[in-house]
Amino acid sequence: MRTASTSPTRLHIDWTRCHGRGLCTELLPRLLGRDVWGYPIARDGSREPAVPSSALSEARTAVDLCPRLALSLITDVNRGPGNRKAGTSL
């Protein structure tokens, strides 16, 4: 059984809300770049980039500060069946 510390935290972007304001790209420069229209782009090319534990606090700040509430942090733990509301800020 996996414990919370082994399942990676991932950053989920709600693209229908994102306006590419760029706050998250400032707070998480190693995780996110910015495309030609200003939207965040995961440097590792994944849909939901994994957040290393060293960047977890900045990630939480980004989730909190995003003016469009477009970010959330997901772990595999809270994505399973029975959890209706995954993606609330950790």
Added chain:
Amino acid sequence: MTTSRRRRPPEPPTTERLFAAQGAGLVEHQQRFGPLPELAGTALVPLLDRSGLTGRGGAGFPAGRKIAAVTGRRAVVIGNGAEGEPLSRKDAELLSRAPHLVLDGLKVAAAAVSADKVVMYVPSRTVSTIRTALSERRSAKVDRHPVTVVAAPDGFVAGEESAVVRRVEGGPALPRDRTVPSSTSGVRGRPTLVNNVETLAHIALIARYGSRWFRSLGDPSEPGTMLVTLTGGPTTPSVLEVPTGTRLTDLVGHLGVADPRALRAVLLGGYHGSWISGAMVTGARLSRAGLAHLGASPGAGIIHALPADQCGLARTADVLGYLAGESARQCGPCRNGLPQLARLFEDLGYHRVDDRLVDEVCRMIDLIDGRGSCRHPDGTARLARSALDAFASDITHHRHRRCEAALTSVHGAGGPRHRTSGSR
């Protein structure tokens, strides 16, 4: 287990399965297929697992596993017939010729997840057919739950799972951001099962004839039959039921094309699928395994031939223009990137080509891939990449202001199909 001795049950269909009944009415349906057995709630999933049925809506997810994932109270089951893909008409055909198979499958699935809301999501022009079928069933007291019919708007993304859920909730048929799958939280937070109508029809047959019967045809790793829509050849577009793993050469033959190598290319899986060049058709089979080495997949059974006198790059440019127009325009990268990709491909297909352009196209594809709430940009990226691959020689020709399609055009009859109108 005693069987009724009043009548012999009808023989299970062999090669033609889905359209085996003589007509679309309930009487013909029951005559050909017999009664639908009452399956114990937990019996369906193992039965489907044994049968190896995969979803026929394009994604090909194992049907048993999908149903098993829907647990919890107040589940919702939706039959998805919103065929937004212009090159596909198999769902429309199925709904008009065998609606009762679809509705039987819906009933079986609903019982398996103890659903208390059962919905048919179909294009407006099909609504009356389904309503007629439902009223026949009501008179004969066939269904336990009333089935709600929700009209799906025309549009490419209207059949996307989260768009279906949203429309059934009463909202617009546009995709929604999801952090959990619909099986966990769908229509108003309830566990929701969304199945393509063809998948449901197969479920209705498996419930009657069992998994061994289902596996008796088709590719062993992905068994059974599937509906394909054939377009682009000399013959009129048609819908066929074929075993999985059928040779592409045979399918292309149904289109009136004797030698597939004479085709410029074949588009497999529709506008979110992949091009394969004419030369690759021989030896390819219509299954995941049979197409994986070509970077393609059967998708929802769309097979579209591109004749030699048509330019693949130009055609792709037209398709990309269409896909850009069909974006839900909710997500920045899709809304901005798809039109830009279409413009770049137009240059590739119709205007001057140079290294810089090809690089820009590749960069734009990377920018849109995986960056949206639904898979519309992903599918568009897939199509574009496959075009760059399948039509690589055309890119070289276009650099030198030539086109193979123009060279192949038959004695000026109609001229090279290069400057297609592009209107849709």
Added chain:
Amino acid sequence: MIDQALWALGRGTGITALAFMTVALFLGIATRSGRPLLMLPRFAVADVHRFASLAGTLLVVLHMALLFFDPYAQLRLVDFIVPFLGAYRPLWLGLGTLVFDLLAVVMVTSLLRHRLGVRVFRAVHWATYALWPAAMAHALGNGTDAGHAWFLLFAGCCAVTVCGALVWRLHANYTEYAGTRTPGRQ
């Protein structure tokens, strides 16, 4: 003596609150632009906007509390919630009450925005454009120092700041990337 102190502090907190609200409005508009501001990166603009709003709210509450306990002001509890019922210059006082009412709703929805969702949060946030004019009008109408030159200078600076921000807000090039993007469905 205490009365004098309460009265002075009551006015002082009011004026400082107005200053913070001016800063908050300016930074709110800056946040919406998606641009960094001078030395502040974007996330800091958003952060200082919040800080200024919270500070302003705190000062407004302090302003109200001090004046409540000040016998000279003669304010009843109801005057803090229902506007335009006051004894002294009811219109201008009422605007002050309105500011508090709007501020309460805006602050609560902002603090609960993750639960309420972005649409509710944004819809209520539009009310912030009404906050500053109401606060300024209240200060000019009710404020004892309104006649003094230093106050008018201060008010003028606030007004210039807000007008500048509004002009910027309405400018075509207001948002970063405004030129390169296709307008959305939202």
